[in-house]
Structures are given as structure tokens and as C-alpha cells.
Amino acid sequence: MALNTQPNIADPDEFYAELIRAHDGLSDAESAAFNARLVLLLANHVGDRATLTEALAAARKP
Amino acid sequence: MPLDDRYQLAFRLYPYERSADQDAAAPVRHPVVVMGGGPIGIATALDLGLQGIPVTVLDDHEGIGMGSRAICFAKRCLEIADRYGCAQPMLDKGVVWNLGKVFHEDRKVYEFNLLPEEGHRFPAFINLQQPYFEKFMVERVRAAQAEGAPIEIRGKNRVERIETKADHTILHIDTPEGPYTIHADWLIGADGASSPLRGMMGLDFEGRVFQDSFLIADIRMLSDSFPTERWFWFEPSHGAGASTLLHKQPDDVWRVDFQIGWDVDRAEELKEENVRRRLDAMLGGDVAYEIVWSSIYTFQCRRMKQFRHGRVIFAGDAAHQVSPFGARGANSGMQDVDNLGWKLGMVIRGEAPDRLLDSYHEERAFGADENILNSTRATDFITPKSTASHMFRNAVLDLAEHHAFARPLVNSGRLSVPCTYDGLSLTGADALPGGPARTRPGSPCPDAPVGNGYLLNALGGGFTILTLDAEAPETLTEDGVTARRHALSARDDASGALAERYLGSADRAVYLVRPDQHVVARWDRYDETALRAALRRACGKE
Numbered sequence: 001m002a003l004n005t006q007p008n009i010a011d012p013d014e015f016y017a018e019l020i021r022a023h024d025g026l027s028d029a030e031s032a033a034f035n036a037r038l039v040l041l042l043a044n045h046v047g048d049r050a051t052l053t054e055a056l057a058a059a060r061k062p
Numbered sequence: 063m064p065l066d067d068r069y070q071l072a073f074r075l076y077p078y079e080r081s082a083d084q085d086a087a088a089p090v091r092h093p094v095v096v097m098g099g100g101p102i103g104i105a106t107a108l109d110l111g112l113q114g115i116p117v118t119v120l121d122d123h124e125g126i127g128m129g130s131r132a133i134c135f136a137k138r139c140l141e142i143a144d145r146y147g148c149a150q151p152m153l154d155k156g157v158v159w160n161l162g163k164v165f166h167e168d169r170k171v172y173e174f175n176l177l178p179e180e181g182h183r184f185p186a187f188i189n190l191q192q193p194y195f196e197k198f199m200v201e202r203v204r205a206a207q208a209e210g211a212p213i214e215i216r217g218k219n220r221v222e223r224i225e226t227k228a229d230h231t232i233l234h235i236d237t238p239e240g241p242y243t244i245h246a247d248w249l250i251g252a253d254g255a256s257s258p259l260r261g262m263m264g265l266d267f268e269g270r271v272f273q274d275s276f277l278i279a280d281i282r283m284l285s286d287s288f289p290t291e292r293w294f295w296f297e298p299s300h301g302a303g304a305s306t307l308l309h310k311q312p313d314d315v316w317r318v319d320f321q322i323g324w325d326v327d328r329a330e331e332l333k334e335e336n337v338r339r340r341l342d343a344m345l346g347g348d349v350a351y352e353i354v355w356s357s358i359y360t361f362q363c364r365r366m367k368q369f370r371h372g373r374v375i376f377a378g379d380a381a382h383q384v385s386p387f388g389a390r391g392a393n394s395g396m397q398d399v400d401n402l403g404w405k406l407g408m409v410i411r412g413e414a415p416d417r418l419l420d421s422y423h424e425e426r427a428f429g430a431d432e433n434i435l436n437s438t439r440a441t442d443f444i445t446p447k448s449t450a451s452h453m454f455r456n457a458v459l460d461l462a463e464h465h466a467f468a469r470p471l472v473n474s475g476r477l478s479v480p481c482t483y484d485g486l487s488l489t490g491a492d493a494l495p496g497g498p499a500r501t502r503p504g505s506p507c508p509d510a511p512v513g514n515g516y517l518l519n520a521l522g523g524g525f526t527i528l529t530l531d532a533e534a535p536e537t538l539t540e541d542g543v544t545a546r547r548h549a550l551s552a553r554d555d556a557s558g559a560l561a562e563r564y565l566g567s568a569d570r571a572v573y574l575v576r577p578d579q580h581v582v583a584r585w586d587r588y589d590e591t592a593l594r595a596a597l598r599r600a601c602g603k604e
Contacts, residue, residue: 005465012470013439016454020442023450031450058465 003054065218065238067123072193074125075200078218084242092118093410095233095246097221098253099123101132101192102378102395104199104215106250108146109403111206111213115410118244119213120235122220126200129355130191130280133309133317134389138480138506139396140184141579145522148202149184152195156188157310162292164472166459168299172469181559182509183516187477189311191280192392224249224262231373248406249374252395257380263371269364270438272385273324274445277303278357279337282315284350294474296444296459302340305444307474315354318344319386321445328358361385363438365430369398369423377402382430387440387475390433397480398426404523404577408601413542418602421488429481436476443473480506483580490574490583490596496567497584507579510560512550517560520548522579525597527588530560532570534588540597545574576600 009015023031043052076099083090094110096103099121110117135143135152143149163173178186203213218238225232231249235242251259260267293308300306303320310316320340322331330336337356345351365382369375378395402422408414446452461468483489483504492503500508507528510517520526525545527534531552538545552561565571572589574582574596583596598604 005467007467007470009467009470013436013473013476016443016458016471016473017439020448020451020454023448026450028449031448031453035450058461 001048001051003051003058005058065122065220065236069123070128071123071125072128073197073200075197076121076215076217077124078238079216080237080239081214081216081242083244084237084239086242089232089243089245091230091245091247092116093246094118094248094250094406095120095231095244096250096252097259098251098378098380099215099217100252100254100378101196101199101392102380102399103250103252104196104203105142105146105396105399106252106377106403107213107215108148108199108203108206109399110407111203111211112146113403113407114212115407116212117214118246119215120219120221120233121215121217124217126193126196128193129357130193130278130311130315130317132192132195132389132392133189133311134187134393134477135190135195136187136389136393136478137182137184138478139393140188141509141518142396142400143199144184144518145400145579146199146202147206148198151198151201152190153184153188155194155198155312156190157290157312158185158188159290159292159310161289162294164459164462164474165293165295165298166456166463167297169463171459171463171472174469181511181555181557183518184509187389189309189317191311191313191315194312195392221258221262224259226263226372226374229373247373248410250402251374251376251380252378253380255379255383257376259374260366260376260380263374265371266367267364267383268367269362269383269434271362272360272441272445275322275324275326275328275358275360276386277320277322277331277337277340278355278359279318279320279341280311280315280354280356281318281341281351282313282354284352286314287349288316296455296474298344300343302343305474306344308344316351320344322358326358331358332356359386363434363441365427365434369426370419375402375406375419375422377426381426382434384430384433384437385441386437387444388433388437388478389475390437390478393478394429394433397429398422400578401426405602408543414601415603421486421602424486425483425488428483428486432481433478440473440475444475482506488576488582488600488602490599491592492584493589493592494566494568494571494584494586496565497571498563498566501564501573501581501584503581503583505581507573507575507581508563510563511555511557512560513554517550518579521575522577524577525582525600526573526575527593528564528571528573528575529588530564530571530573532572532587534572538590538593538597540594541601541603543597543601545593545597574600 223234305321307319377398489504
């Protein structure tokens with residue numbers, strides 16, 4: 001399963017607003033911890049090891 | 063208080079003239095008075111005046127204010143202006159652009175081509191300085207007056223005080239020749255974001271304040287090296303603003319918006335040398351230009367709780383205010399007028415009950431909330447309010463340079479599109495299996511080619527029974543309201559757009575369309591009982 005980098009979220013503005021809202025009231029450290037948990041949840045959902053490696057590379061060097 | 067101008071005029075179009083009302087023994091009563099001669103007030107006058115309803119516009123100036131202000135007029139707004147007969151000069155004068163570029167710091171993140179959908183008379187939007195937009199509408203008023211439309215615009219008539227009664231409003235007006243009083247059956251507040259009328263009535267106007275200021279500079283380029291494109295910089299490395307927008311207008315004028323922070327010294331920032339310092343930093347210093355107009359603005363996202371207060375109805379910025387991102391100010395105000403005009407006309411003529419006007423608030427407050435939501439999201443993306451949102455915003459921009467998925471997340475303003483009145487009081491049933499989602503009940507009818515012309519030219523003004531390859535009688539009258547048939551066939555448009563937009567996978571369709579070109583309901587065949595019920599519902603009679 002290759003990493004899908006084409007648009008894949010139905011209502012991107014609504015999603016983005018929800019993502020930012022999820023950080024409301026968090027300190028910077030709490031935000032970072034939140035993001036770490038979120039990455040792990042999504043990574044588990046993806047599951048495929050090769051895809052995860054590809055995503056890590058894409059995030060390192062956008 | 064003397065009637066001094068609060069701003070300079072771009073066009074002096076309605077100089078003060080003494081009205082017979084000022085010499086009348088008793089206050090003269092008018093069916094409709096509009097407070098405010100801006101775009102929304104003049105559009106209201108056109109809508110009602112073209113229906114033959116006498117309308118009087120009061121403005122405390124003698125013409126149109128200076129400054130480009132609203133510069134982006136969307137398709138739906140042009141379609142409404144076309145119904146009033148003044149869209150062609152707007153289209154002729156306006157600038158159409160399709161190519162946009164997004165920058166972050168000193169890098170181009172990506173560019174996009176809007177590739178507008180084919181088969182519409184009007185483009186997705188035009189750029190046009192607001193004074194031109196207003197001037198073309200006032201010129202249309204003059205032409206309509208010559209044809210007998212009962213419209214009057216009174217310059218330098220400032221409403222000082224009002225008294226609201228059960229079935230009318232008393233207006234105390236000041237003029238250069240002293241005060242006088244008139245009565246209005248209906249009063250429309252189109253007097254802008256700081257609406258004096260709203261203040262006189264002590265009405266709320268609450269919402270969110272954004273702690274940021276924007277410096278606008280309209281500049282005339284003395285070279286032709288700048289293309290007709292929209293450029294948006296996030297955190298530009300030139301440092302002239304926290305974000306910067308460059309937009310083309312007619313007359314070789316470019317609009318530049320610099321986000322300059324909250325605690326700014328307005329007088330200092332507006333000095334020509336300081337405006338030039340920012341412009342030179344952005345343009346590189348060797349580009350010759352002259353400054354046409356500059357201004358600093360701040361904004362809020364807010365709306366009135368109720369747009370209707372008995373015989374007083376608010377429209378445009380007086381009723382709701384949004385951030386400028388997405389061009390939802392003047393565009394949504396024009397949709398207010400489009401919505402209000404036919405309803406008020408029917409109530410005044412006795413064709414519909416007074417409560418039809420409650421649906422104006424219901425539908426347009428729904429629209430205002432949608433606009434506020436969209437413009438707030440754009441504002442939050444452009445000016446992130448927390449460390450986390452700033453980090454995500456920049457992550458989106460970093461990824462957007464290389465990955466398509468991140469581009470829809472970049473939000474420098476979502477262009478104004480009209481809202482669909484899904485599930486609201488006047489909206490009827492969807493009984494067209496396979497019908498396209500974009501023309502479901504509540505939607506504004508999308509344009510489509512028909513023969514050598516366009517569909518929307520045939521819709522609006524009254525109720526229409528639009529049939530596509532379906533039978534129906536030529537007229538249907540229900541409780542004094544007549545809907546007229548407009549018969550089409552999928553074969554009327556070889557491009558297929560008409561069928562794609564109105565039939566989907568259906569073979570035939572019957573639509574009931576409102577005077578403002580919104581769909582009431584649709585069916586796969588003519589059903590007289592259902593059509594009568596839908597017509598009653600759309601007139602506030604159900």
C-alpha cells in the first residue's frame with residue numbers, strides 16, 4: 001500500500017477546525033503529547049509497515 | 063450635529079434636493095424606506111422598484127464613498143445584479159483571474175488554476191472596486207426611473223431618530239435645509255456595519271473580535287510586469303506584514319493587504335512614507351507605482367440575533383459582519399436583498415401573509431452563520447492564535463509544496479458561494495429520484511446553457527414551474543399566486559450541462575423555482591396537489 005498523498009479527507013476545512021479545536025486549552029507540552037498520541041493512533045490504523053516508513057520519510061523531508 | 067461628510071466621495075450621484083415631503087402639512091407616509099444608499103440599499107430599491115413598489119432611499123451623503131473596499135464579486139452576486147439589469151457593465155469593467163499563487167516565507171508553495179466550470183453566463187467572480195459596483199447600480203436606478211420605476215434616492219438626508227409603531231415607523235430626518243418627518247410602512251436598515259438604525263433601536267450585534275489590523279494599499283503600477291494573478295504570502299520574508307495579499311483590480315490598480323498586528327498607531331502607519339516602506343519591501347524597491355488609496359481596517363465576525371423587528375428589517379453588513387477573507391460581505395448582502403425583495407413585495411401586495419417575512423430571517427441568518435463559520439476558519443488559518451495552530455498551519459504549508467493532499471487544507475479564504483436552505487420552513491420535498499444534489503430543494507439554481515442563451519435569464523421575478531422533458535400546464539394559480547411554466551428539454555443544451563445539473567440520472571423533472579431562483583421542490587412528474595402544496599409552503603401559507 002503506497003502512501004496516499006492525494007486529497008482524501010471529505011471536508012478538509014471542518015477536519016482542520018476540529019484538529020485545532022482539539023488543542024484548545026492545552027499547554028505547548030500538552031499539545032506535543034497530544035500530537036504524539038494522535039500519530040500513534042493513526043499509525044496503528046494504517047498498520048502497513050512499508051507505508052509507515054514512507055510517511056516517516058515524507059514528514060522528515062517535506 | 064451638522065451634516066458633514068464622514069468620508070470623501072468617489073462619485074457624487076445623488077446631490078441633495080428639496081423634497082415635497084419637507085413642505086407637506088403632515089408627515090407623508092411611504093410604503094418602503096431604505097436607510098443607507100450603499101450597494102445593499104440601492105439593490106433593495108432596485109428589487110422593489112422594479113416590482114412597482116414605491117421605495118425611498120435615505121443616505122447621509124450625496125454619493126458613493128471613496129476606496130475600493132469590497133473588490134471581489136462572486137457569480138451569485140452577478141446573477142442577482144443581472145436580474146436587476148446591471149450586471150453587464152460590471153462584467154465589462156471587472157477583471158477575471160484564474161491563477162493563484164501561495165507563498166510561505168520566500169518560497170512559492172504551489173499555484174492553482176481555478177478552471178471555472180463551463181456553461182455559466184458569469185465567471186466564478188470578478189475583481190471590481192466597490193465604487194464601480196455601486197455606480198452601475200445607481201445608473202440602473204436612473205434608467206429604471208426613466209421607465210417609470212417608483213424609486214427615489216435622497217442625498218444628505220440623515221435619519222436622526224425613529225419611533226417604531228405596530229404598523230409603521232416614524233422617521234425624523236435632518237437635511238441641509240432643516241429637519242422633517244416621514245412615516246414608513248416598512249423600514250429597511252441597510253446602513254452598514256456600524257448601523258445607526260441598529261443603535262437607535264438598541265439592538266444587539268455580538269460576535270468575535272479579531273485582534274489584528276490590516277493595512278490596505280491600492281496602488282497603480284506604472285509598469286505592466288505584474289500579471290493578473292492572486293498572490294498570497296504567509297509570513298513573507300520581506301517582513302512587510304505577517305501575511306500579504308496582492309490582487310488585481312481594473313484601471314491597472316492592485317490591492318495589497320498587509321496584516322500588521324493589533325497595537326498599531328493608525329496615523330503613523332498610514333503616512334505615505336510608511337506605506338511605501340512596506341510596499342517597497344514587498345515589491346523589491348525598483349517597481350514604480352502610485353498610491354491610490356490606503357486604509358487600516360480591523361474586523362469582527364458577528365450578527366444580529368434577529369434580522370427582523372416587526373416592520374423594521376435589517377440587511378447586509380447592518381445585520382451581519384464577517385472577516386474579509388472569502389469575499390462574503392457585499393456578496394452575502396446581495397443575497398439578503400434577493401431573498402427579501404420578493405417576500406416583501408408579496409406581503410405588500412397582499413399575496414402572502416406577514417409571516418413570510420420571518421423566513422427572511424430564518425434563511426439569511428442561516429446564510430450568515432455559514433459565512434461567519436467559513437470566514438472565521440480562514441482567519442484562524444491566516445492568523446493562528448496558538449502555538450499548536452501555528453505549528454499545524456506551517457506544517458500544512460510545508461507539505462503543500464510537495465504533496466497534493468495538503469493543498470485543500472491551505473485556507474486563505476474560501477470564495478463566497480450561496481447557501482442551500484436545506485430543511486428550512488419554505489423548502490419542500492425532494493421527489494426526484496436520481497436528481498443531482500446541487501439542485502436539491504433549497505438550492506440556488508445553477509446556470510446552464512440553453513439554446514443560444516442561459517437558463518437563469520428565464521427564471522426569477524415570479525414563481526416558475528421548470529419542466530425538463532415533462533408535461534405540465536402553462537400556469538398554475540394557488541390562492542392568488544401564479545406560477546408560470548418554463549418548458550425545456552435535455553436536448554436544448556448539446557453540451558449536456560443542463561441535463562447534468564437538473565436531471566442527473568432521471569429522465570424527466572419538474573421543478574418549482576422561487577422568484578429568487580432557489581428551488582422550492584422537485585418531482586419526477588407534474589403532480590398538481592403536490593405543486594399546490596409546495597407553492598403554498600413557499601409563500602409562508604403552510
